[in-house]
Amino acid sequence: xxxxxxxxxxxxxxxxxxxxxxxxxxxxxxxxxxxxxxxxxxxxxxxxxxxxxxxxxxxxxxxxxxxxxxxxxxxxxxxxxxxxxxxxxxxxxxxxxxxxxxxxxxxxxxxxxxxxxxxxxxxxxxxxxxxxxxxxxxxxxxxxxxxxxxxxxxxxxxxxxxxxxxxxxxxxxxxxxxxxxxxxxxxxxxxxxxxxxxxxxxxxxxxxxxxxxxxxxxxxxxxxxxxxxxxxxxxxxxxxxxxxxxxxxxxxxxxxxxxxxxxxxxxxxxxxxxxxxxxxxxxxxxxxxxxxxxxxxxxxxxxxxxxxxxxxxxxxxxxxxxxxxxxxxxxxxxxxxxxxxxxxxxxxxxxxxxxxxxxxxxxxxxxxxxxx
Amino acid sequence: xxxxxxxxxxxxxxxxxxxxxxxxxxxxxxxxxxxxxxxxxxxxxxxxxxxxxxxxxxxxxxxxxxxxxxxxxxxxxxxxxxxxxxxxxxxxxxxxxxxxxxxxxxxxx
Numbered sequence: 001x002x003x004x005x006x007x008x009x010x011x012x013x014x015x016x017x018x019x020x021x022x023x024x025x026x027x028x029x030x031x032x033x034x035x036x037x038x039x040x041x042x043x044x045x046x047x048x049x050x051x052x053x054x055x056x057x058x059x060x061x062x063x064x065x066x067x068x069x070x071x072x073x074x075x076x077x078x079x080x081x082x083x084x085x086x087x088x089x090x091x092x093x094x095x096x097x098x099x100x101x102x103x104x105x106x107x108x109x110x111x112x113x114x115x116x117x118x119x120x121x122x123x124x125x126x127x128x129x130x131x132x133x134x135x136x137x138x139x140x141x142x143x144x145x146x147x148x149x150x151x152x153x154x155x156x157x158x159x160x161x162x163x164x165x166x167x168x169x170x171x172x173x174x175x176x177x178x179x180x181x182x183x184x185x186x187x188x189x190x191x192x193x194x195x196x197x198x199x200x201x202x203x204x205x206x207x208x209x210x211x212x213x214x215x216x217x218x219x220x221x222x223x224x225x226x227x228x229x230x231x232x233x234x235x236x237x238x239x240x241x242x243x244x245x246x247x248x249x250x251x252x253x254x255x256x257x258x259x260x261x262x263x264x265x266x267x268x269x270x271x272x273x274x275x276x277x278x279x280x281x282x283x284x285x286x287x288x289x290x291x292x293x294x295x296x297x298x299x300x301x302x303x304x305x306x307x308x309x310x311x312x313x314x315x316x317x318x319x320x321x322x323x324x325x326x327x328x329x330x331x332x333x334x335x336x337x338x339x340x341x342x343x344x345x346x347x348x349x350x351x352x353x354x355x356x357x358x359x360x361x362x363x364x365x366x367x368x369x370x371x372x
Numbered sequence: 373x374x375x376x377x378x379x380x381x382x383x384x385x386x387x388x389x390x391x392x393x394x395x396x397x398x399x400x401x402x403x404x405x406x407x408x409x410x411x412x413x414x415x416x417x418x419x420x421x422x423x424x425x426x427x428x429x430x431x432x433x434x435x436x437x438x439x440x441x442x443x444x445x446x447x448x449x450x451x452x453x454x455x456x457x458x459x460x461x462x463x464x465x466x467x468x469x470x471x472x473x474x475x476x477x478x479x480x481x
Contacts (some may be wrong), residue, residue, distance in 0.1 A: 100466040107452075107459045115446035121440045124430040131446060199473045209465050214458050221458075355462075356455055364447065364455045371443035372431055 001290075010052020014269035014287050019209045021048035021272070022264070025161075034168035037253075038141065038260045042161065045264020057265060066265035067260060072154070074149055074266075079259040080142035084094035087354070088231020089244050091322070093206055095348040097198045102314070102345060106352025109318030110360040112137030112291025116283055117364075123279055128152055130367050133280055136163045137287030138357035139170070141322035143224060145263070147361045149366060157266040158277040162284030170324040173285070175332060178316050187336040188275035188301070189311040193344045195354070201308055203236040214359050221362020291319045295349070311342050317349040320357040326350040 025043030029036035041307030048056045048066065058064030063071070073079035075120060095267055117134035125133060132152030135144045136159060143223040144163040148156045166173060178187075208230035215222040235244045303309050317325040326346035381387060435443075 041456065061472075081421050092380050097466055097470065100470065103459045103463045103466070106455075107455045111452065114444075114451055117447060118441065118444045121437070121444045124437075126435065127443050128432055130440070131447065149447075179441050199476075202469055202473055206431050206466070208460060213461050217458050217461070218454055338441065352459070356459060359458050360451060360455050363451050368448050372428055372445070 007052050008188075012269070014273050015050045015052065016048040017273060018267065018269045019047055021267070022050070023265075026112050028165075028168075035164050037256050037293025037320050038164045039168070039283050041257055042164070042264035042267070046262040046267040047264075048261070053333060054117040057268075059276040066262055069262045070265065073255075073258060073262055074145070075153075077146055077223065079255050079262070080146040080149075081223055081250060081254045083136075083142040083259065084224055084227040084358070085231040085234075086247050086255065087322075088207070088233075089235045090252070091228075091235075091249035091351055092355065093232065093351055094198045094203065095344045096351050097206060098194065098196070099345055099348040100220040102340065102348035103352040103355070104302075105295055105315050105318035105349035106356035107318075108315060109159055109291045109295035109320075109349075109353055110138065111294035112139075112287050112289075112319065113357075113360055113364070115290040115294075116287035119283055119286060123283065124361060125276075127368060127371050129155055131364050132156075132159055133283050134287065135361060136166070136280075136284040137158070137289060137291045138320050138360060139163070139167055139291060139325070140354065140357040140361075141167060143320070143357050144357050146224060147172065147365060150365055154190055154271065155276065155280060157263060157272055158280040159284070160263045161267070162281050165281075166284055167289045167321045167324070170288070170319075170321045171331075172329045172330050173288050174292050174325065177289050178296055178313050178329070178332060181293060181296045181300070183314050184336060186303075186312050187332060188340060189309050190337075190340050191311055191314075191345050192308075193341075196268070200236070200238065204233065206256065207232040207236070210355065211218040214355075214362070218362045218366060221359045223356035224362055226357065228354070236319070288319070292316045311345070312338075312343050314342065314349050317346040317354070318353045320353040322350050322354055323347065325353070 002182070008099045022043040022045075023041045024047065028034045029040035029043065030039075041352075045066065048054060056066040058066040058067055071196065113134045114137075116137045117130045120130035120133040121127065128151040132148040132150075132155055135147040138144060141160070141163050145156070145160055148159040150160070211222070211226045211229045214225045231247050234247055292315075295318035296312050298318075299310055299312030299315035302313060311329075313332065315327045317329045319325050324345060326349070327348040328339070330343040333342045
């Protein structure tokens with residue numbers, strides 16, 4: 001009898017709150033369509049994990065399904081890396097190859113990561129945890145999971161939820177920051193763009209060179225950048241269409257599904273209902289704001305020296321949230337001047353943001369080891 | 373053998389799940405051959421990992437705020453320089469390749 005009732009007797013107010021949080025994530029995914037592919041599985045995973053004596057979590061001796069998935073996919077970093085192959089297969093670097101200068105916006109916006117690291121240290125987190133929290137500023141889910149899992153595994157659930165939630169909220173977070181830092185005149189700046197396609201050999205050689213350069217300078221970034229570029233090479237080579245489509249669809253969908261529910265399963269009441277979670281959510285928001293501001297300010301600095309003026313809003317697309325940031329920038333440009341089209345330039349900055357965040361993630365993992 | 377009854381559920385995955393919880397199933401199936409695992413080595417490895425992890429954690433938590441801030445500033449400096457260096461090299465490479473592609477195109481014309 002006791003065995004049959006242990007589900008009821010194990011219920012606490014903490015598990016009740018976690019059921020509510022799981023339900024809230026599912027609500028946001030379905031009703032508001034905030035990153036539904038991730039937030040729904042995360043929400044459901046949280047519910048599964050908080051059922052008392054849940055068989056999906058199991059015990060140390062007899063791990064359940066989701067614990068096994070966690071050990072296989074998250075601890076080994078397999079899931080985020082597989083997602084990188086899928087993202088690589090989805091990204092078109094053509095706009096970046098036509099506007100190579102935009103690559104610097106992908107670097108500037110990474111400042112958000114480093115400013116948040118300092119902030120987290122001031123909040124009392126140790127240097128590893130601070131780096132795990134700071135990576136939320138990359139606005140890149142898989143990179144956040146990859147880095148946080150290495151440096152701050154205990155904070156992984158909160159970091160993941162913050163990263164994906166704020167990525168979904170980019171259209172709400174970025175516009176006020178951009179408007180605050182730019183004048184109407186700056187937002188109206190038009191930029192030239194040629195419709196000429198990039199040569200195929202250039203598209204093929206680009207992922208190989210990126211892998212070599214970033215890999216030799218920052219070997220720790222190879223897992224992220226290398227697999228991102230592998231996915232892209234499959235896309236552009238022209239002879240692996242089936243594999244490219246499989247990476248873009250089946251691989252992406254399957255791994256996203258497993259990644260979401262597995263991350264959700266780590267949101268147990270004892271690990272999630274802590275003051276640190278609230279602090280991480282606040283710092284995650286600030287990380288997005290810092291990244292956006294750093295990109296815009298970099299655009300303004302460039303304009304001091306540039307002959308051809310750049311619309312500084314492009315800098316905001318230097319964060320990795322693809323393609324939301326680019327869309328936000330275009331929307332703001334369109335609001336100021338219906339004839340202003342800077343979408344392709346924003347996309348260039350946005351894809352370089354993906355590169356930048358993966359490189360920054362690798363660099364942080366390598367550098368932080370020096371400070372143990 | 374109590375789990376044989378689950379066959380009557382006529383549900384493959386459920387039958388496998390329930391029957392796999394029977395200890396005898398694993399023993400008879402020989403899924404984990406005992407000879408393949410040296411328990412002493414395993415325990416040594418786990419102990420070593422725990423000691424290493426806890427000592428790192430201890431070191432990290434013993435640092436003062438100023439030490440952490442100093443480390444954070446250095447990470448920011450080195451990190452941003454590293455990201456800019458990698459992307460500058462990529463910019464130069466793309467620029468050169470772009471010029472090459474342009475030259476090739478002009479030549480074809």
